[in-house]
Amino acid sequence: MSLFRVENGAFYRNKKVIFEKIDFEVNGGEILAILGCNGVGKTTLIQCCMGFLKWKEGGSYLQDKAILSMDSKELFSKIGFIPQAKNFNIGLSVFDMVLLGCNAKIDFNPKKEHCLRVEKILQEVGIIHLKDKTCDALSGGELQMVIFARALVNDPLVVVLDEPESHLDFHNQHKILEILKLLKHRGKGIIINTHYPQNAQMLADKVLIMHKNQEYLLGDNRLLTKKQLARSFEVEVGFFDYLAMAM
Incomplete structure (x- = not known):
């Protein structure tokens, strides 16, 4: 039994096919x-996977259970979601924002074990020094790391990331990649939408390359050839010469 799967996934917007027959x-x-x-349609695909958008055809499943059949409490206890970076005009402290990852209910009464869990994940992500800062005082990169920590605090089975490198400097990009390697070693399933082929080349066991004509390629990371990437990103093949250096 797979941990997470998509079967015959399709999504249309205003009768336009965004993607179809995704497996x-x-x-x-x-x-x-x-x-x-x-x-x-990469972000749209992620949103369908998470149940934020309803598939027009097909579905997504966690341990054979349809995502759309889960309530938010069950979903976020099993899947850690890191969305694209956005500004949070909110006065919550970093500690409290990550604490909400334990239980997003407003009336949540945290226990000592929850607080210890938050301290541990803040240490692992490398932002313990920010714990008393308010989220509206953070830079975009700092906030992205907070969102990353919040998604991991519940020790989810699956981690889904939508362009997590956005707004991050090289240090924090490297930190996230190292944590993803650790999560993989711990047996987590990970889905990452990325604009960085070198990161996919370094991390991924499988790649899904999406094209504008609704075609897609699925396979191991040997699909990450300069020719395929140039076609997908609509640039000259030579643009990806640096990838040979990264291998």
């Missing part, structure tokens, strides 16, 4: 990277 699965200890240029 993939992610097992424990596997990383799937989704790549493609802007507008091909």
Whole structure:
């Protein structure tokens, strides 16, 4: 049984096909990277996977249970979701924001074990020094790391990331990649939408390359050839010469 899978997934907007006939699965200890240029539907695919948008056809499943059949408490106890970075005009402290990852209910009465869990994940992510800062005083990169910590505090089975490198400097990008390697080693299933082929090349067991004509390629990271990437990102093949250096 796969940990997470999509079967015959399709989504249309205003009668326009965004993608269709998408099939993939992610097992424990596997990383799937989704790549493609802007507008091909990568974020829409992530939102469908999470149940934020309703599939027009097909569905997504966690341990054989349909995502759309889960309430938010069950969903977020099993899947850690890191959305694209956004500004939070909110006065919560970093500690309290991550604490909400334990239980998002407003009337949540945290126990000592929850607080210890938050301290541990803040240490692991490398932002313990920010714990008393308010989220509205953070830089975009700092906030992205807070969101990352919040998604991991519940020790989810699956981690889904939508362009997590956005707004991050090289240090924090490297930190996230190292944590993803650790999560993979711990048997987590990971789905990452990324604009960085070198990160997919370094991390991914499987890649899903999306094209504007609704075609997609699914396979292991040997699909990350300069020719395929140039086609997907609509650039000259030579643009990806640096990838040979990263291998």
